[in-house]
Amino acid sequence: MISLLEKLTQAFGVSGNEEQVRDLICNEIKDYVDSYHVDALGNLIAVKKGSGRKIMLAAHMDEIGVMATHIDDKGFIRFTNIGGISPHIFVGQKVRFANGTCGAIFYEEKDADMKNLKFSKMYIDIGASSRAEAEKKVKTGDTACFLSNLTVQGEFAYSKAMDDRCGCAVLVELIRNLSQTSNELYFVFTVQEEVGLRGARTAAFQIVPDIAIAVDITRTGDTPEAELMEVQCGKGPAVKIKDSNIIAHPEVKRLLADCAGKNNIPFQYEVLERGGTDAGAIHITAGGIPSGALSIPCRYIHSPVECISLRDLENAVKILREAVKQA
Numbered sequence: 001m002i003s004l005l006e007k008l009t010q011a012f013g014v015s016g017n018e019e020q021v022r023d024l025i026c027n028e029i030k031d032y033v034d035s036y037h038v039d040a041l042g043n044l045i046a047v048k049k050g051s052g053r054k055i056m057l058a059a060h061m062d063e064i065g066v067m068a069t070h071i072d073d074k075g076f077i078r079f080t081n082i083g084g085i086s087p088h089i090f091v092g093q094k095v096r097f098a099n100g101t102c103g104a105i106f107y108e109e110k111d112a113d114m115k116n117l118k119f120s121k122m123y124i125d126i127g128a129s130s131r132a133e134a135e136k137k138v139k140t141g142d143t144a145c146f147l148s149n150l151t152v153q154g155e156f157a158y159s160k161a162m163d164d165r166c167g168c169a170v171l172v173e174l175i176r177n178l179s180q181t182s183n184e185l186y187f188v189f190t191v192q193e194e195v196g197l198r199g200a201r202t203a204a205f206q207i208v209p210d211i212a213i214a215v216d217i218t219r220t221g222d223t224p225e226a227e228l229m230e231v232q233c234g235k236g237p238a239v240k241i242k243d244s245n246i247i248a249h250p251e252v253k254r255l256l257a258d259c260a261g262k263n264n265i266p267f268q269y270e271v272l273e274r275g276g277t278d279a280g281a282i283h284i285t286a287g288g289i290p291s292g293a294l295s296i297p298c299r300y301i302h303s304p305v306e307c308i309s310l311r312d313l314e315n316a317v318k319i320l321r322e323a324v325k326q327a
Contacts, residue, residue, distance in 0.1 A: 001169055001173055001310065001313055002152055002157070002310065004028065004172060005150065005157060005159075005169045005310075006150040008021065008165035008166075008168055008172075009150050009160060009166075010149070010150065010159075011024050011161075011165075012096065012145055013061050013062055013145070013165075014062065014063055014064070014066075014067075014082055014098075014143040015063070015082050015193075016082075016143070017062075018061040018191045019042075021165070021189075022038065022044050022061060025044060025061070025172060026044060028176070029172055029175045029187070032175045032176050033047060033048055033175060034048055035047045035049075039203065041191055041192070041198065041202050042191040042192075042199065043189065043191055043199045043200075043203045044061070044188070045188050045206075046175065046186075046188075046189075047184070047185065048175070048178070048181070048184070050180075050181055050183045050184040051184070052183035052184065053184070053209075053210040053327055054186065055209055055210065056186045056204065056207055057185065057187050057188065057214075057215060058200050058203070058212065058213070058214045058215070059164050059168045059171050059214070059215045059216065059278075060164045060168075060189070060190045060191070060192075060194070061168060061189050061190065061191060062193055062194050063145055063160065063163065063164075063165070063194065064082060064083030064084070064085050064163075064302050065081075065082045065143050065145040066079040066080065066081055066082060066095060066124070067079060067081075067082050067142070067143045067144075068124070068139070068140050068142045071135060071140065072123075072131065073130065074128075074130065074131075075128030075129055075130050075133055075134035076123040076128075077123060077125075077126065077134065078120070079119065079122070079124055080119055082194065083194035083195060083302070084194070084302065085302045087107075087117045087119050087122060088114070088117055089304075090105045091107060091117070092104075093105050093304055095124060095144040095146060095147055096145060096147045097138055097142050097144045098142065098143065098144075101126055101137040102126070102147055103126035103138075103144070104125045105123070105125075106123065106125065107121050107122045107123075108121045108122070126138060147160075148160035148304035152310070155309050155310050155311050156233070156308070156310070157307070157308055158307045159304075159306060160303075160306065161306070162298055162306035163302065163306055164216045166217060166296050166308050167214075167215040167296065168189055169313060170296070170317055170320065171189070171215060171320075173317045174187075174321060174324075175187055177317070177321070181324055183324055185324055186207050188200070193216075193277075193278055197245070197280055199278075200278035200282050201282070204286060209289060210289075210290070210327075211249070211251065211255075211289070211290045211291065211327060212282045212289050212291040212292075213279070213291070213292055213294060213320070213323065214293040214294075215294050215296070215316065215320070216277040216278065216293060216295055216296070217301060217306070217308070218231055218240075218270050218272055218275075218295035218298065219272060219274075219275065220232055220233050227273075229271075229272075229273075230268065230269065230270075230271070231268050231295075231297050233298070233299055233309050233312070234309035234311060235297070235312075236265070236267040236268050236315055237260075237268070237312055237319060238267065238270035239256045239270065239293075239295075240270045240272070240277070240279070240294070240295055241253065241271050242271050242272065243270075243272035243280065243293075244273070244276045244280070245276030245277070245280025245281070246276065246279050246283055248291070249291055252292030253292050255323050255326060255327055256319060257269075259322035259326055262322075263319075263322055265315050265318050265319050265322075266315055267319065268297070270293075272295075275301075279292060279293045294316055294319060294320060296313060296316060297309065
């Protein structure tokens with residue numbers, strides 16, 4: 001799965017610009033599904049046909065990033081954030097635009113107040129000496145993601161965009177390794193999750209599944225002085241109980257936990273006090289859809305060094321493989 005994860009994390013896919021990721025996933029799954037299409041908003045929906053229940057599994061393709069808002073006379077680019085992220089995470093980081101142009105992010109040093117740093121006091125330096133030179137490479141409205149390679153050490157992997165390319169990797173692996181089931185499976189790779197769970201809402205309205213499972217990352221409580229939380233990296237995927245947007249449906253929560261327990265697959269329970277997943281939009285769509293989530297524990301969320309356990313990814317595939325058969 002490392003090769004797949006590397007391709008997915010290194011693809012460019014800031015919210016609203018998921019084309020590279022979508023094309024990559026299409027190429028990986030096209031020979032393993034009965035049909036697939038891209039909907040009006042940009043979601044990729046792949047189907048394995050069956051006569052049983054309709055099950056929707058969702059993972060979002062987009063990543064957090066920045067958008068150029070202004071280019072000054074000296075060629076420095078002002079920007080705003082796409083998705084929830086602290087300005088402090090960007091200080092001293094390199095970013096890459098969709099066309100390959102790279103730049104360094106820094107802040108106005110005169111009278112700098114790092115404690116109250118704001119995006120309005122930061123800029124991107126792409127090595128241009130004038131506005132005209134900069135505009136040959138970057139235009140207002142262009143988006144950029146972190147420039148961060150995948151690094152694997154032992155069972156842990158670090159990269160930008162683990163949120164949620166690791167969820168996409170889990171679904172791709174499930175598609176490629178799943179034997180026939182009686183249920184009809186809808187694998188949905190969604191757009192614009194980071195800016196409001198938008199793609200999942202429209203996809204769920206089209207499909208109207210009997211149940212839905214989102215596959216996404218979640219926070220952990222296992223780093224020094226972390227906020228108290230039971231989830232730990234490497235201790236198994238987490239069956240969601242609650243987050244800011246959903247209290248998981250008992251049927252879905254029980255299905256995931258039972259499939260893990262009966263097959264001796266390590267898992268944890270997740271209560272996330274801040275944040276959410278596509279399940280938050282899916283469960284209140286089309287009259288209500290029983291929904292839950294299987295989460296990949298991830299350290300340093302919304303940073304260029306998001307950290308996950310490869311073992312957790314493998315166990316997530318195993319749990320979902322059993323769940324889609326038993327649902």
